[in-house]
Amino acid sequence: MALKNVPGIVCTVRNLALICALAGAVTWLGTARGQSGPEWLTSSGDAARDAWQRSESKLTTKNVGGLKLLWKVKVAAKPMGMQSFREPLIVTGVATADGPRTLAILAEASNQVFALDAESGKVVWQTQLKWTSAKPQEPGEGEGFICTNAMSATPVVSPASAPVRRLYVLASDGYLHIMDVASGAESDAPIQFLPLPYGKPYGLNLVDNVVYTVTAQGCGGVPNALYAVNLENRKTTVSSPPQAGIWGTAGTAVGSDGTIYFESGDGDYDPAVGKLATSVEAFTFSNDKLTLKDYYTPSNHQWLTKRDLDMNDTPVVFPYKGRDVVVASGKEGRYFLMDSKSLGGADHMTPLYRSPLLSNTNVNFQTEGTWGSMASWEDKAGTRWVLGPTGGFTAVKFPIAYGPTPHGGMIALKLEEKDGKPELEPAWQSRDMITAEPPVIVNGVVLVLAAGEFTGQANDDVGGLYSAKERIQRSVPAKLYALDGATGKELYSSGDQVTTFLHQAGLSVAGDKVMFGTFDGTVYCFGLK
Amino acid sequence: METGVLCIGEFNGKLLRNEHVKRRLSGPAAGLFLVSVILCATAARAQDDRGDWSLTGADAGQSGWQKDEVILTPEAVAQNFKFLWKIQLGKPARGARSFSEPLLAGRLINAQGFKDIVYWSSADTLYAVDSELGTMVWKKQFGTLGGKAAAGCGVSSLQLLMEPPVVINFRSRRKRAPGTPRPVQAPPAAPDERRLGVAPGGGYFGLKGIYVLTSDGMLHEQVMTTGADFAPPVKFLPAANGSAYGLNFADKTIYSATGQGCGGVANGVWAIDLTSADYPVSSYATGIVRPLALTGPVLTPDGESFVVTGSGSADAQNSAPASSVVALGKEMKAEGWYTPEGGMASYENVSPATFTYKERQLVVAPGRDGSLALLDGASPGGADHKTPLFETSRIGEPGAKHGWDGFASWQDKDGTVWVFASVSAGIALHDDGVQLHGATPHGGLVAFRLGDADGKLSLKPVWVSGDMVNPAPPRVADGTVIALASGNASTHAKLYALNGATGAELYSSKDEIPTYTELSGVSIGDGHAFFTDRDNVLYSFGIGIEH
DSSP states (O other): OOOTTSTTOOOOTTTIIIIIHHHHHHHHHHTTSSOOSSOBOSTTSSTTOOOEEOSOOSOOTTTGGGOEEEEEEEOOOOOBTTBOBOOOEEEEEEEETTEEEEEEEEEETTTEEEEEETTTOOEEEEEEOOOOOSSOOOSSOOSTTTSOSOOOSOOEEOOTTSSSOEEEEEOTTSEEEEEETTTOOEEEEEEEOSSSSSOOBOOOEEETTEEEEEBOTTGGGOOOOEEEEETTTTEEEEOSSOOSOOOOTTOOEEOTTSOEEEEOOSSOEEGGGTEEOSOEEEEEEETTEEEEEEEEOOTTHHHHHHTTOOOOEEOEEEEETTEEEEEEEOTTOOEEEEETTBSSTTTTOOOSEEOOOOBOTTOOSSSOSOOEEOEEEEOTTOOEEEEEEESSOBSSOOSBOOSOOSSOEEEEEEEEEETTEEEEEEEEEOOOOSSBOOOEEETTEEEEEEOOOOOOOBOTTTBSBOOHHHHHHHOOOOEEEEEETTTOOEEEEOTTOOOSOOSSOOOEEETTEEEEEOTTSEEEEEEOO | OOOSOOSTTOSTTSSSTTSEEEEOOOOOOEESSSOOBOOOOSOOOOTTOTTOBOBTTSSTTOOOBOTTOOSOOHHHHHHHOEEEEEEEOSOOOSSOOOOBOOEEEEEEEETTEEEEEEEEEOSSEEEEEETTTOOEEEEEEOOOOOSOOOTTTOOOOOEEEEOOOEEEEGGGSOOOOTTOOOOOOOOOOOGGGOOTTSOOOOGGGBOOEEEEEOTTSEEEEEETTTOOEEEEEEEOSSSSOOOOOOOEEETTEEEEEEOSOGGGOOSEEEEEESSSTTOOEEEEEOTTSOBOOTTOOEEOTTSOEEEEBOOOOOOTTOSSOSSSEEEEOTTSOEEEEEOOTTOOOEEEEEOOEEEEETTEEEEEEEOGGGOEEEEETTBTTTTTTOOOSEEOOOOBOTTOEEEEEEEEEEEOTTSOEEEEEEESSOBOOOOTTOEEOSOOSSOEEEEEEEEEETTEEEEEEEEEOSOOSSBOOOEEETTEEEEEEOOBTTBOOEEEEEETTTOOEEEEOTTSSOSOOOSBOOEEETTEEEEEOTTSEEEEEEOOOOO
8 A cells, every 4th residue: 555645755665664663753743744655544534635536446437427326324323403513524444343444424413423435335343422521412403594503614534654543522511532444432531622512513634643523603612712632741721802604514724834724614703802794814833822823804804794794604725826815705706816925915814816697696694605515626738627616607707507407406617817816716606406506626626516406595484494394395306416627527427226315414535535414324435436 | 594693693604693682573564754863872782783773863863874874884885885676666757746755674584584675665664674685575555546636735745663672681681590491482573463563573584574654644563574454554644645754653652744735734744652552643733834843753662742833823723833843742842943943944844853962852954044053952042042053154146036955963983063055056165164065055964063161062064965855854974974865856866975074075976866756755774775766667886795
């Protein structure tokens, strides 16, 4: 087995014990930001949250039309509210009782974790995490469809170069549970991550032996903030002051220099005291201290807050002309390109580029705009792409489109320079999809889950908000699509093979396997036979 | 997919988290003519309610004061106030217009998202316009026009009203013990179970209604966010084409007035009780004397109403004293009146204003022949019905005819109480020390300061504005007075913003409004001022934000 994605390091099976052991201390830091082999170890694939599977895969634009449902397995998952599974993690070379296996690991709303054999779907292990908090465990679901008492953060697995590989799961007790990947047993004492249980954290990010998360909606009384756990000394740090909700589903994005990025939602805005609602924020972590480094606030932030058009995504970071650039978006339907050296310029309101409105002309706080997270990749010609889901009609005409999108779909933007300035130019718009999730890219193929979820909230007929039950009743089965990354052309559709919807569960790709879990506890694996 | 909006108490950092929040109870909220009366009975302020204008004149007392405004300070207005947008709302009716005033409701929610809405109605259509963007949200045509109106009656605008939001103090709510299950909330009432004026449930985002009084005398309730029928309409006025004046609201009762003898509907003040499924209607007949209550009767918080009556001979057939300020109790019986000795000036339309000062209900109304009278709401004219608490000197020339005059009241941050009067005839104020801003041959605004010398109250004139043709009743927000000079067939309307303490002009719309307005009131909310012109164009001026 070769670790192909570790710069300067080649470990073959023969010299693995010697060379990789020596390199482990270095690569433990380095590869935490990259990918290691055909694996998917964290939300959106890597620390920068670009959802670009770079490792070798047989999937191409030419053969993805032949995707097949390889297996599906229903496990005893217990959804809570709309929440069921998080994004699957895929780990290779796990030493199981049946020999080395690639495992698909799915954490589920009721603090259960399942590990399935990626080849067969066989459940290798399942673990019900033990409640660790001194606060009592509440029976059943939380109130409303937002604070559901569910586990909400996609876990993270340490990179292949780590001396010992661990699975880190932030359960609803507010503790970071540390698990052995092979057995699912808890290998170390849990670490208190959040001050209270039943918070709402999002995708864990593991960089340089520090796990990061962000929280939103003030669920459980947990302050909305950036949280960090130093795995070396087990110390937890929280940013201050508490923020507006931070609810990009992939959590934070981390740049090549370790800077942590996230978007904050509606709330009080007062930069003088550190209240940076509706902004993109950059923090550093050093000596167990989180420090605000920079921020960008859209100039119409008052409008965004007024109409509940949160900056509600996880940003994506990628290299551009020798430095990191950051792309952010949200419910409003614009995309922002920022220089990591100065996100918003001197006034914190001037990014490199602010797109026109690309979607959500209805000024709708629900359903429309771009939700969750985005993706980015660079094609062989060196063109940098940014992709994001939308929840309704687009506001501009895309050069390539496949019919009207009343329910939304995927949009693709190209990074181009005009008069020496970088811009994100609309390239293509996919076919209509019901609740498109953030995409994954592999070998120029864009894989998208149309989740089928009913995302309406306001009930115009009788008033009030739809309950989780009502939203579940109104949801339809999900569909997996494969699109040509250069044109958005549909190359594959799963049709009716998926029988229920999913809610912010996300898909993962490693090798030739495309996996995701749905609301009813069924895990699907598509691939090439 | 989650949103930052959850339920009460959980909206990210805004509006609902442990803050005072106004919850609108759906209920009757409309009137025959465009009457919107804001009733803010509760004291606590909401964090994000500054966009509401539920009733004509801001509140049931028609103070004209947007108490929750924080943007329109004189300094900010001088720098940033400007024309924002306008939108045509249907075709204008021919002939003379009736009173109309836009109503405002902020932070509503429908399937397309949060909306801040300005409502306005023509003769048969209710319009809901996004108050930030100036785009149509919905419109509802009632189709109640019909029949030939009697001479002098014309076609009236629909009258509107919303119940003001009720404030909820979340800090005073008892928290549940950990592990205690949340009380099960009853589902909202189904459409066929709903009754006009009764909240249907559904929590904070439950349906709320705007009331509409159509020309056939029926009171409707429409869902504020969609315009859909909330519940079956009920009968309010005894006949169609009664040309009702504006609406007001207090204590789950809607009030209106009629004064033109149209449709066979007698002159008087009318009240419909929304708490009973029979919707009983009571009235006070003024006989041949007209109530001059174009904007509807003004109300105290406990439902006492005041109207100014027009001229007439005091004979046995009259049930109301003429040229008087009449106080009615909740039972629709006269409880007192003030008739200035020597008579009032001639008014086509004028409504008093009432406000509370040191736990005392005060009323500002026309006095003797062009003066202003300050009255005790508990006994407007004293024992002899002729004695006000205070009477100013004459403001206009004797014998002048006034079209539509009005009042506003305001308490500044220092606690000083101000009264502003719009005068639709030439102003000739000769008091010493009054700051004048030019000759006022056509009319303008006059500002008074309430004096209190050991309980002896007075109104001292402080400033007079520049000349205004047919000024609408003034509006006040955060120290700024908004005045609409309606103009006439010869001169277009102008909107002014004046410093409330000095009368200095902060803003003039100059030639921005191409025509005149007619019996149009101004509403203020969230840094904006709204009104319509005679061509059914709705305008928004104010301090905007980037969208």
